[in-house]
Amino acid sequence: MKKTILLTAFSAALSFAGLTHxxxxxxxxxxxxxxxxxxxxxxxxxxxxxxxxxxxxxxxxxxxxxxxxxxxxxxxxxxxxxxxxxxxxxxxxxxxxxxxxxxxxFGGYSKKYKSLKDLPEGATVAIPNEGSNSGRALLLLQKAGLITLKDPKNALATPKDIAENPKKLKFKELESAVLPRVLDQVDLDMINTNYALEAKLNPAKDALIIEGSDSxxxxxxxxxxxxxxxxxxxxxxxxxxxxxxxxxxxxxxxxxxxxxx
Incomplete structure (x- = not known):
């Protein structure tokens, strides 16, 4: 009986090892x-x-x-x-x-202003420096009426592609991961949500401007x-x-x- 139990246990161990392997x-x-x-x-x-x-x-x-x-x-x-x-x-x-x-x-954040309409002329806006994320930030700013792009649908737009900039906004292009660190240093900070969450920002509550669910x-x-x-x-x-x-x-x-x- 003991021999049978030992053999059964040994077989089970081998089967488990096989599954693990x-x-x-x-x-x-x-x-x-x-x-x-x-x-x-x-x-x-x-x-x-x-x-x-x-x-x-x-x-x-x-x-x-x-x-x-x-x-x-x-x-x-x-x-x-x-x-x-x-x-x-x-x-x-x-x-x-x-x-x-x-x-x-994707959202825009500020520690200096409560609304986009409060942004002064010449305000500094930080955006991602990667092609598609740069374009995403600029398209969102265009949707808010702050700028107009030469090609309104250009997903890879950079500040060079801005046609109209009524408030003469100044753009600071940085790596996406760095953007939350400069929130105190700029007037508006365009941050990817994953980095915003890491920085303990609540996009739904803290963003002055944010994409909708149709993004x-x-x-x-x-x-x-x-x-x-x-x-x-x-x-x-x-x-x-x-x-x-x-x-x-x-x-x-x-x-x-x-x-x-």
């Missing part, structure tokens, strides 16, 4: 908030499906793409389609979207053409667009982040 590792790069937080939520779900999700956190927008292109990571989750297209064009990469997960309404800037899970349809990535895509993730986004971020599915 069979788990597929999936390395995904992400910015801290909300991307890495959402990935942490689905990590246990993927573990049950034989996928060991390893999350690498980045504080910039370049390395996550570079690492995927160089196959050091399998995928990343942090960017919009316009940014991805701009990156691919500028860096000669061929990264592709897997699934859209959420929208982070086309969906944040995507991104991979390479060679692994886009892999079993592990498709499991992650399914998990990221589950009812549980939708409920988590709606409750935790209270309108600062919106599900895109």
């Amino acid at each position: 069979a788990a597929e590792t999936l390395k995904v790069g992400a910015t801290p908030v909300p991307h890495a937080e959402i990935l942490e939520l689905v990590k246990p779900v993927l573990a049950k499906e034989g996928v060991d999700l390893q999350i690498k956190v980045f504080t910039d927008y370049v390395q996550p793409n570079t690492q995927v292109a160089e196959k050091n990571l399998d995928a990343n989750y942090f960017q919009t389609l316009p940014y991805l297209e701009s990156f691919n064009k500028g860096k000669g990469t061929n990264l592709v979207t897997v699934v859209g997960v959420h929208v982070e309404p 086309p800037y969906v944040n995507y899970l991104v991979a390479r053409p060679d692994n886009k349809n892999s079993d592990a990535l498709q499991k992650l895509a399914k998990a990221l667009t589950s009812p549980e993730v939708k409920a988590f986004i709606e409750k935790k971020y209270d309108g600062a982040v919106l599900p895109a599915f």
Whole structure:
């Protein structure tokens, strides 16, 4: 009897070891908030499906793409389609979207003024220096009536593309991650929501101007053409667009982040 029990236990141990060994590792790069937080939520779900999700956190927008292109990571989750297209064009990469997960309404913040109408002539406005994020900030300022672009629909616009600037606004172009740090130094600060959340800003309450829920800037899970349809990535895509993730986004971020599915 004891021998039978020992053999059964040994067989079970071998089966468990086999299952553990069979788990597929999936390395995904992400910015801290909300991307890495959402990935942490689905990590246990993927573990049950034989996928060991390893999350690498980045504080910039370049390395996550570079690492995927160089196959050091399998995928990343942090960017919009316009940014991805701009990156691919500028860096000669061929990264592709897997699934859209959420929208982070882009906003403008100020510690000096309570309303955009209070901005003085010659006010300094900080905007991202990355192509698509720069354009996103300028399109939002155009929507607010502060400027007019030569091409009103140019998603890659820079300050050089401004046709009309009635208030003679002065633009300070900085890396997106740096923008929250200069909030006290400028009159208006155009900040990506993930960085605004990290800086303890509440986009729904603190932003003087913010995109609506109709924003086309969906944040995507991104991979390479060679692994886009892999079993592990498709499991992650399914998990990221589950009812549980939708409920988590709606409750935790209270309108600062919106599900895109």
